[in-house]
Amino acid sequence: MTDNHATAGVPMRWVGPVRISGNVATTETTVPLATYESPLWPSVGRGAKVSRQAEHGIVATLVDERMTRSVLVEANDAATALAAARHIETHLEELQAIVRGCSRYAQLVGVRHEINANLLFVRFEFTTGDASGHNMATLASDLLLEHLLRTVPGISYGSISANYCTDKKASAVNGILGRGKNVVTELLVPHKTVTGVLHTTAAKIVQLNIRKNMLGTLLAGGVRSANAHFANMLLGFYLATGQDAANIVEGSQGTVTAEERDGDLYFACTLPNLIVGTVGNGKGLAFVDTNLARLGCRIDREPGDNARRLAVIAAATVLCGELSLLAAQTNPGELMHAHVHLERHTTTGKDGA
Known part of the structure; x- marks a missing residue:
């Protein structure tokens, strides 16, 4: 060799x-x-x-280890965005079950959020086995987003990627919360x-x-x-x-x-x-x-x-x-x-x- x-x-x-x-x-x-x-x-x-x-x-x-993907949803107003964030916090086990159903290795280990005006930024955090996890996290986030839009009133689709991840960009949030x-x-x-x-x-x-x-x-x-x-x-x-x-x-x-x-x-x-x-x-x-x-x-x-x-x-x-x-x-x-x-x-x- x-x-x-x-x-x-x-x-x-x-x-x-x-x-x-x-x-x-x-x-x-x-x-x-x-x-x-x-x-x-x-x-x-x-x-x-x-x-x-x-x-x-x-x-x-x-x-620590976690791969992240953030999604964006639009709410009617800030109060509705906050209600949606609280709903997510109280239904974590339900969301974890959705992730387990779409992957043998991905596990949802945390959810964080940020509200700006009527916009809700949701940062999903996963462990992804031996994969770096970009695609695995995006696939799981896509299913989670679909579920939220179906079950949480007052919100609509914004984007599957909201830059609160943060992927391939210098940011304070990754240094504080970690990514990878x-x-x-x-x-x-x-x-x-x-x-x-x-x-x-x-x-x-x-x-x-x-x-x-x-x-x-x-x-x-x-x-x-x-x-x-x-x-x-x-x-x-x-x-x-x-x-x-x-x-x-x-x-x-x-x-x-x-x-x-x-x-x-x-x-x-x-x-x-x-x-x-x-x-x-x-x-x-x-x-x-x-x-x-x-x-x-x-x-x-x-x-x-x-x-x-x-x-x-x-x-x-x-x-x-x-x-x-x-x-x-x-x-x-x-x-x-x-x-x-x-x-x-x-x-x-x-x-x-």
């Missing part, structure tokens, strides 16, 4: 291995990244090396690794995270984000594993926390919107199937467990790249030197990894 090749026309390499533990998986695995940004491979590789020098590796905690898998990754980096592998100090990374990720993003008007480049790792990982790449829009919303602990570095990434699946559209492609199998996500497990494993591997990959980049940016000239050196070698046919 070759490690380095083109994935659907995009160069792909396996990097790592990354050491991971937590409430979903304990593993040490290489990870595939499909990207034109060749310095990403060695950068994530450096973060992976750091993970192997930490006692527990990257501790990945799956906090919500994963927190943590790494305690020993002092000698910070200096020896990352060539910096914990204090410098902590300061840069505050000034760049937090204050810089605040000044720029970022939405529910405080990170350097989550999107880079997510896109490479999503392309290599057959995900809907547009979901990096909400996926890249997340925060970085860095603390100095007696010279060691505590480093954490919170990703509330990881939308990944191991079955469904795109997962039958030969290179995707091979990659998912190599990641251990093609094993016969309980429904949903393979997707959860994929999510924590994706989140750990993000931490590797985020930590490596922030470390590089604490040193004048290091980032640009790496890009020039590696990208020139790549364009001349030499191995930039």
Whole structure:
């Protein structure tokens, strides 16, 4: 099996291995990244090396999971919209039964709403097994909407999708409520690794995270984000594993926390919107199937467990790249030197990894 090749026309390499533990998986695995940004491979590789020098590796905690679809109904007035919302709240079990009747794997786990004038925005939240769940959630929501229009007086059809989901758009609501898998990754980096592998100090990374990720993003008007480049790792990982790449829009919303602990570095990434699946559209492609199998996500497990494993591997990959980049940016000239050196070698046919 070759490690380095083109994935659907995009160069792909396996990097790592990354050491991971937590409430979903304990593993040490290489990870595939499909990207034109060749310095990403060695950068994530450096973060992976750091993970192997930490006692527990990257501790990945799956906090929550839910796929959402919002629908829009028009009411006669705000009072009628509120009455409809209250009806939905008191008939949750009935709605859950409708969802169970249309899918073996979808389960309705929550309903939220927002009223604006006479418009009622209803956000349905589902678990969807090993699928990322876009289509599953839409199918279930379509049936739920049909049922509501038939049984709740004073409302009429607005839209099957109302942008309160929120799908493939930056929003505050997904950062607050979550969409997809919500994963927190943590790494305690020993002092000698910070200096020896990352060539910096914990204090410098902590300061840069505050000034760049937090204050810089605040000044720029970022939405529910405080990170350097989550999107880079997510896109490479999503392309290599057959995900809907547009979901990096909400996926890249997340925060970085860095603390100095007696010279060691505590480093954490919170990703509330990881939308990944191991079955469904795109997962039958030969290179995707091979990659998912190599990641251990093609094993016969309980429904949903393979997707959860994929999510924590994706989140750990993000931490590797985020930590490596922030470390590089604490040193004048290091980032640009790496890009020039590696990208020139790549364009001349030499191995930039």
